[in-house]
Amino acid sequence: xxxxxCTIMTEGLIGLRIGECFDLKPLExxxxxxxxAKSIFMPRFVAEKEKKFTIMGKVYKDKGGxxxxxQKKQGEDTGTSADAETDPHPKWALYRPVRCANTVxxxxxxxxxxxxxRRTQLLEALNEVEDxxxxxxxxxxxxxxxxxxxxxxxxxxxxxxxxRKQPSAEEMGLMRAxxxxxxxVDQLQKANENFGxxxxxxxxxxxxxxxxxxxxxxRVLPTNAITIAATxxxxxxxxxxxxxxxxxxxxxxQILAMANVQAGSRPLLVESTEGLLTGAILERLxxxxxxxxxxxxxxxxxxxxxxxxxxxxTEIATLREVNLSExxxxxxxxEPLTTLQTKLExxxxxxxxxxxxxAALDDSNADDATVSAQRxxxxxxxxxxxxxxxxxxxxxxxxxxDARENVEVYSELKNAQATSLILASKYDIxxxxxxxxxxxxxxxxxxxxxxxxxxxxxxREQANNKVAVGMAIQETFCREQQVLPSRTHPLMSxxxxxxxxxxxxxxxxxxxxxxxxxxxxNKLAAYKEAVKSERDPRAAKDAARRATQxxxxxxxxxxxxxxx
Amino acid sequence: xxxxEKNLTLEAPASEEPAHRESGPFxxxxxxxxxxxxxxxxxxxxxxxxxxxxxxxxxxEHRLGTFDLDHFVGKRYGSRVQPMRNNMNQRKRARTxxxxxxxxxxxxxxxxYATLLPLTPELWCDAVSRRTAIMFPLDNAMVVSxxxxxxxxxxxxxxxxxxxxxxxxxxxxxxxxxxxxxxxxKARVDAAKLDFAAAKLDDVVCCxxxxxxxxxxxxxxxxxxxxxxxxxxxxxWLALPxxxxxxRPFGRICTFSPCIEQVQRTxxxxxxxxxxxxxxxxxxxxxxxxxxxxxxxxxxFQTEEEKAIVRRPGGSRGGANAEADDVAKGEADEDANKxxxxQRKRARxxxxxxxxxxxxxxxxxxxxxAAVIDQCARPMQEKExxxxxxxxxxxxxxxxxxxxxxxxxxxxx
Numbered sequence: 001x002x003x004x005x006c007t008i009m010t011e012g013l014i015g016l017r018i019g020e021c022f023d024l025k026p027l028e029x030x031x032x033x034x035x036x037a038k039s040i041f042m043p044r045f046v047a048e049k050e051k052k053f054t055i056m057g058k059v060y061k062d063k064g065g066x067x068x069x070x071q072k073k074q075g076e077d078t079g080t081s082a083d084a085e086t087d088p089h090p091k092w093a094l095y096r097p098v099r100c101a102n103t104v105x106x107x108x109x110x111x112x113x114x115x116x117x118r119r120t121q122l123l124e125a126l127n128e129v130e131d132x133x134x135x136x137x138x139x140x141x142x143x144x145x146x147x148x149x150x151x152x153x154x155x156x157x158x159x160x161x162x163x164r165k166q167p168s169a170e171e172m173g174l175m176r177a178x179x180x181x182x183x184x185v186d187q188l189q190k191a192n193e194n195f196g197x198x199x200x201x202x203x204x205x206x207x208x209x210x211x212x213x214x215x216x217x218x219r220v221l222p223t224n225a226i227t228i229a230a231t232x233x234x235x236x237x238x239x240x241x242x243x244x245x246x247x248x249x250x251x252x253x254q255i256l257a258m259a260n261v262q263a264g265s266r267p268l269l270v271e272s273t274e275g276l277l278t279g280a281i282l283e284r285l286x287x288x289x290x291x292x293x294x295x296x297x298x299x300x301x302x303x304x305x306x307x308x309x310x311x312x313x314t315e316i317a318t319l320r321e322v323n324l325s326e327x328x329x330x331x332x333x334x335e336p337l338t339t340l341q342t343k344l345e346x347x348x349x350x351x352x353x354x355x356x357x358x359a360a361l362d363d364s365n366a367d368d369a370t371v372s373a374q375r376x377x378x379x380x381x382x383x384x385x386x387x388x389x390x391x392x393x394x395x396x397x398x399x400x401x402d403a404r405e406n407v408e409v410y411s412e413l414k415n416a417q418a419t420s421l422i423l424a425s426k427y428d429i430x431x432x433x434x435x436x437x438x439x440x441x442x443x444x445x446x447x448x449x450x451x452x453x454x455x456x457x458x459x460r461e462q463a464n465n466k467v468a469v470g471m472a473i474q475e476t477f478c479r480e481q482q483v484l485p486s487r488t489h490p491l492m493s494x495x496x497x498x499x500x501x502x503x504x505x506x507x508x509x510x511x512x513x514x515x516x517x518x519x520x521x522n523k524l525a526a527y528k529e530a531v532k533s534e535r536d537p538r539a540a541k542d543a544a545r546r547a548t549q550x551x552x553x554x555x556x557x558x559x560x561x562x563x564x
Numbered sequence: 565x566x567x568x569e570k571n572l573t574l575e576a577p578a579s580e581e582p583a584h585r586e587s588g589p590f591x592x593x594x595x596x597x598x599x600x601x602x603x604x605x606x607x608x609x610x611x612x613x614x615x616x617x618x619x620x621x622x623x624x625e626h627r628l629g630t631f632d633l634d635h636f637v638g639k640r641y642g643s644r645v646q647p648m649r650n651n652m653n654q655r656k657r658a659r660t661x662x663x664x665x666x667x668x669x670x671x672x673x674x675x676x677y678a679t680l681l682p683l684t685p686e687l688w689c690d691a692v693s694r695r696t697a698i699m700f701p702l703d704n705a706m707v708v709s710x711x712x713x714x715x716x717x718x719x720x721x722x723x724x725x726x727x728x729x730x731x732x733x734x735x736x737x738x739x740x741x742x743x744x745x746x747x748x749x750k751a752r753v754d755a756a757k758l759d760f761a762a763a764k765l766d767d768v769v770c771c772x773x774x775x776x777x778x779x780x781x782x783x784x785x786x787x788x789x790x791x792x793x794x795x796x797x798x799x800x801w802l803a804l805p806x807x808x809x810x811x812r813p814f815g816r817i818c819t820f821s822p823c824i825e826q827v828q829r830t831x832x833x834x835x836x837x838x839x840x841x842x843x844x845x846x847x848x849x850x851x852x853x854x855x856x857x858x859x860x861x862x863x864x865f866q867t868e869e870e871k872a873i874v875r876r877p878g879g880s881r882g883g884a885n886a887e888a889d890d891v892a893k894g895e896a897d898e899d900a901n902k903x904x905x906x907q908r909k910r911a912r913x914x915x916x917x918x919x920x921x922x923x924x925x926x927x928x929x930x931x932x933x934a935a936v937i938d939q940c941a942r943p944m945q946e947k948e949x950x951x952x953x954x955x956x957x958x959x960x961x962x963x964x965x966x967x968x969x970x971x972x973x974x975x976x977x
Contacts, residue, residue, distance in 0.1 A: 019814025019976035219840070222814075224712050250847055253709030254702060260684045262735045263715040264587015284736065286715035288587055419591065441596070442642025443681045453956055457854055461954075469607055469679045473852045473956075476702065481824070481844040481968060483831040488824055490846070500852075505607070505681050508642035 018222045185210045201487060225252060225280035228308050246273045246424065247498050250478040251449065252280055258447045258503040259420040263288040268418035268439055270294045270324070270432060272425040275303035278319065279311065281422075287314035292409060292418060294324040294436070296427060322409040328435060330410060354378055417441040421506075424449035430459045437467070442508035449501055456502040463504075471504035588715075588738035589765050590731075595682045598639050603762050605681040605691055606631070606645075613690040615683060617762055628676040639680060646677045683763060685731035692759070695752050696725040699796065700966055702849045703820065704732040710845075710971050711792035711816045713737055720790045720810055722746040722776045722797060727756045729794065734760075734768045743768055744785050748775040780806035792816040793974075800826065801833035808837055811974040822967040830970055838975035845969045851959045861949040870949040 175184050188210050189195050195203060221227045229248030246252075255277065259267055261284045269291060271277040281291050293303070303321075358378045361371060421440045423432060429450055440446060446468070450456050456473050463471060476498040480491045598604055598618055606614045606626060616624050616633070624631040629647030636645065681687060686701050699707075707729060713719060713736040724730055724747035733743045747753045753773040760769045774782065776797065781790075789812040795803050800819040807817055817839065819830050831842050861870060 017976075019973065021976075222712060224714070226709050226712060250702075250706060250845075253705040256709065257701060257705035257732065258686065260590060260686075260735070262588030262591055263739055264591035283714050288715065288739070289591070442640050443595070443679075444642070445684065445686075453852065457954075457956055460854060469681075470610065472610070473854075474849045475852075477846075477848040477850055479846045481827070481846060483824075483827055483842070483844050483970075485828065485832070488828055505679070506642055507644065507679055508640045510640070 018220055021219050181211060223308060223310055225276065225283060225309070228279070228305070229276060246276070246449070246451075247476075247478075247495055248276060250476045251498055251501065252277070254476065254501060255422060255424065255447050255449060256280060256284060258445060258501065259422045260445050261285070261420065265419045266290040266292065266412075266416065267420045267422055268292040268294060268413070268436060269422045270296075270425040270427060270436070271422070272302070272427075273305075275305035277422070277424055278303055279306050279309035282306075282311055282315045282319060283309060285315070285318050287312070287318055289419075290318050290320060290412065292320050292322050292413065292439075294322050296323070296325045296432075320405055320409050320412075323406055324436065326406055327410050327413065354381055413439045417444075419444050421446035422449075423447070429455040430462060433459055434462070437506060438509075440506050442506055442510075445503065445505050447501060447503045449499055451497070451499040453500045456500050460502060466507060466509075468504040468506050471502060473500055473502050475500050588735050589763060589768060590682075590684050590735050595641055598636050598641060598680060600637050603683050603764075604636065604641070605683050605687045606678045607681050607687070608676070608678040610690075612678075613687060615688070615691040626678070628678065631678075636680060641680060641682050644677045644679050685728070685735055688731050688763075689728045692726050692728060693755075694726050695755060696723075698726045699729040699820065700849075700963070701732075702847050703966055703969060704729050706845065706847055706969055707794060707818050707820070708732050708736045710969070711794065711818055713741075713792060715739065715741055717741045717791040718744070718788065719792045719794065720744045720746070720781055720785060720807075721794045722781075722803065723748060724752060724756045724771055725796065726752075727759050729796070730756070730760070730769055730771075731763070731765070733794070734765050738768045741768065742770065744781065744790070745769060745771050746774050746776050746781065747771065748773070776806060777802045781810045786810050790815065792818070794818045794820070796820040798826075800830045804830070804833045804837055808974065813974065814976045815974040817972050817974055819970045820967045821970070822965065824968065827968045827970055834970070834972050839972035840975070842970065842972040845971070846965070846967075847969065848963055848966065850962055852956050853959055855955060855957055856952045857955050857957075859951045859953050861951060866949050873949065 175187060179187070185207055189207065192206070195206065198206065225248070229252060261267055261281050263284070263286050265285065266289050267281060269277060269281060271293070278291065278293050285291060358375065361375050361378070364371070418439050419441055421433075421436060421444070423429060423436075423446075425432070429448060433446075433448060437446075448456060448459065453473065453475075460471055460473060478498065479494045482489055482491055595602075600618060600620050602618050603615055604618055606616055606624075608626075608628065612627055614626065616631075618633050618636045620634055620637060622633045624633055626647055631645060631647045639645070683691075685704070689698060689701050689704070692698065711717075711719065713733065715737060717737045718741060719733050719737055721730060721733060721743060722745070724745045727745075730743060730745050733745075737743060745756075747756065750773055753771055757771050760766060760771060772782070776795075777799070780786070780803075786809050790810050791812060792815055793807045793811055795807065795818070797803055797819075800821060811817065817834075819827075821827050821830060827844055831844065834842050863871075
């Protein structure tokens, strides 16, 4: 795989703990090919560009197929081996991710990297100087520490040589195979004619970048929404967004927070982030509550990234994939549950027929080829409905499981209602919002994500304060800072497109509409009534009667009649 | 606001034994109907958000008027309430010092309403009485996610401050996790404890009065180890050695500092202590509003319809027919430019100009002639067509800076 032209044998990662370092072993091209053919490592998310420090892969778990013998060992990086063994839903455990991030520039191992050492020394020097000054004084960072001992160089004499000699790919390959990253960078530095003319800072930057590029020190990171997203996004540069134009670093935390996602909550989610949001929410539910992951029409929720999260069976048990089209059909119909129920009944009926025919075939005791073919056919059909696959959801959820779950979800949504609504999908935002709002508990929060502001504006214009309160449209500015002595500044490039979030709280639609006084019209009248009733008990009765007919609230009439 | 605090302080902390919960303290799953003793948010608008403990027989003074808390009980969350106000005016009531009920005048419902919402950490940030500068929701959300918190995590926070972040942390780690929060100001500790008790966070949050610089996080927490540490202190670098002691290997740490000099020193100390993947972020929300603005269409770019609306004085279409047209169009014009007119109405200082901009209407020959003469005397720019377009604008005042968040992994031993 093309990260620094090295291939990771993920078998080598087995037994590593989170946070542990390991070396990338450069492999011969042939071995690399072999490894690739074995699908030990899938370089799916690694871009072709070389300036990547983070990689992500997955190790196959045995899935009962022909690959089982080849791949008996499993990579474990989160210590959830017990989960893997007892996992009754192999569907979700097909792959176990092993995540590796190269954090060489920051690793505390001084022997590994002179730059780290240098950086640490500089920072320490700064710290000591400042410690002497005491914490109350705010003297700016002492520049002497970093510049006084070196002659100040500028780029005055720097000549940009277009055709300067670069090591060829073969030479680089040889260097990688034989040298340490330290030696490689030394060589590159020598090859760079301009190096001596660079400023001290840019010399250091040159070495730092080359070191990152050629280093083979890797570190295992824990898998969670943030690290997974960071890994995926770092491979398309920080500024890029791949999945549904969804910037996970700052938008994902906000969605989780605004939607009040926590253990015990029951969010209703419609997403097009390929499972990233689903995984993130399952992580926060941790097996308590429910996640209704909705999709429309005949489509399936695309949850391909879910397996990176290593979800445990209890976490998966909280997930309900739900066909919202069917649920909505039944919800609006006069006969509740007709679509879903009949679907299930029809399936049972169909199953009964198939079983009868199978039994008839068994009774006939015929043994020729056609009969056995028929029998196989029937069994296949039965299996397709899902009655013979007991307790497992080997591939997709079966038709039966699907129908049953939808019935269950229907009643859950109808009775208990979702505790938050999260929309981050390709579907029409306004219509899906107003269509799904009925599943949301009154007073509960909702979050709608859109990469463009316009759909949210349309939605906001239509959602008045009888629908929701506290609505706000916002985007996020999120900038990373380079923190080095005398060189602290924001990074030169940043993502300028966070997408937009609309959040708010649902208002109870059954709120006593008539009981609210529309002041401009009724304030005076109500006041007069009240004063009048105080003087004249008969008028009070009239007022009370009128109050029930008009929009004068019950409280007022109660107050007036009690004050007699 | 004062009344809110009063209600909170009256409530004895942890009146009932915290039951073993399988859901977070802010989970809304059992929150349908407001019950006696619930902490609810009274949401009027973005600038008026208060929280109140519902107690039978008590009232709640609000900007809008007096709420009778009896009325809250049994209402559904998300429903709207209107306050009662004595018909005696406020000043008089203050002077006589009499209770608002049972007065000479009956209580009447008054204008304006508020919505009752369940308490969430976000609303808490708006409703809390600020004892210190608070952490804002975006930063809080970032901290929770980037500290890799999930239910069951143990997290250490210092200092507690107004407790805004504590709520976010508690929500993320509940039900089985723990938030150990430290604060060196005794008054703030007491106030925070009351707040947490009112929100029923007792079984998740443990608030301690301690000076972290000097004494660290205590032997108990150090022995159990924490998954994450958050430091919001003037000098986080002084607390870092203690954080190392309390963190599990490769745990997460985050420091929040408003000044970059603090960040530099913190990062330096982190590098020295062996923290890795040090990353400093700055996050700001940018809020938008929907509004309408005036747009001027120069004469040359006007369509025929627009020209018809803003008729040119002595123009090519002069004559009696055009005059009749104008009379007929008068109403339609008004509709078309209604929004623009509303906009103009707000722009008080330009009153004179505002009148001039209105497409002139003629109801009688006299006025029309006068208007034509008037129109002719005006400079060209006043014949421009004004439209009112819906636009999305950022708010004028936005947060320019809150602080830098510095994240890192603890040393892997």
